[in-house]
Structure formats: C-alpha cells, structure tokens
Amino acid sequence: MRGPGESGAPAAVYRDHLRQGRLAYQRCTDCSSAVFYPRVLCPVCGSGALEWRESAGWGTVYATTAVHSRNREPRSVVLVDLDEGFRMMSRVEGVPAEEVEIGARVRFEVRLEGGEPVAVFRGEER
Numbered sequence: 001m002r003g004p005g006e007s008g009a010p011a012a013v014y015r016d017h018l019r020q021g022r023l024a025y026q027r028c029t030d031c032s033s034a035v036f037y038p039r040v041l042c043p044v045c046g047s048g049a050l051e052w053r054e055s056a057g058w059g060t061v062y063a064t065t066a067v068h069s070r071n072r073e074p075r076s077v078v079l080v081d082l083d084e085g086f087r088m089m090s091r092v093e094g095v096p097a098e099e100v101e102i103g104a105r106v107r108f109e110v111r112l113e114g115g116e117p118v119a120v121f122r123g124e125e126r
C-alpha cells in the first residue's frame with residue numbers, strides 16, 4: 001500500500017531523475033522545507049507548491065545499523081542527512097557495515113538493481 005502522497009507522479013519524477021544519476025528532492029516554496037520522500041503536498045504546511053531541486057549528493061550519516069543475513073556480507077542500513085536538509089534511508093557501500101560511523105560523510109551514487117535505479121551512498125575508504 002502507498003500513502004496518498006507517495007503514489008503516481010512525484011515518485012515517478014524522482015525515479016526518472018535517479019535513472020539519470022541525479023538525486024532529486026522537493027522544496028516547499030511556501031515554508032521552505034526540504035521534502036523527501038517525494039509527495040504531492042508539503043508534510044509541514046500542507047502546501048501543494050513543491051518544486052524540484054537536485055541535491056549535490058553529499059550527506060552525513062545520522063543513524064546506522066548492520067543487517068546480517070545468511071551467506072552474505074552484512075549490509076548497512078543508514079539514515080543520511082543530506083546537506084540540503086532532508087533525510088533518507090539508504091545504505092553505505094565501500095565500508096564494512098559494522099564500521100559505518102554516525103557523523104561520517106558520504107556521497108550519493110546510483111545502482112541499478114533489477115532494472116530499477118537505487119540511491120546508495122559511498123563512504124570514504126580507510
């Protein structure tokens with residue numbers, strides 16, 4: 001199930017940007033909030049005046065967890081605060097999952113998984 005703000009056009013616009021290597025987010029022109037995940041109405045003030053922006057792709061790890069599954073290297077699940085002021089769930093690559101640190105600087109990249117573009121982050125090599 002999808003919420004009313006997450007179906008249809010905004011999610012498709014986001015994916016189209018992602019497919020071309022861009023991390024798009026929305027900004028509310030009424031209250032200046034950065035909005036993510038893409039939606040129809042601003043979650044802060046309810047305005048429909050959301051405009052698309054492109055993130056520079058730099059962020060800081062806000063929270064991190066290593067997820068263990070059988071026969072695979074553990075994967076990180078992280079919340080990243082992007083410099084533009086929005087937060088997204090993703091994963092960090094290039095650093096072992098247990099070594100991803102809160103506060104680490106990470107850079108956005110796109111992966112294709114099953115033909116779908118996915119936003120991931122690359123940590124600094126140590």
Ligand SMILES: [Zn+2]
Pocket residue numbers: 028029030031032033042043044045046047
């Ligand atoms: Zn707003």
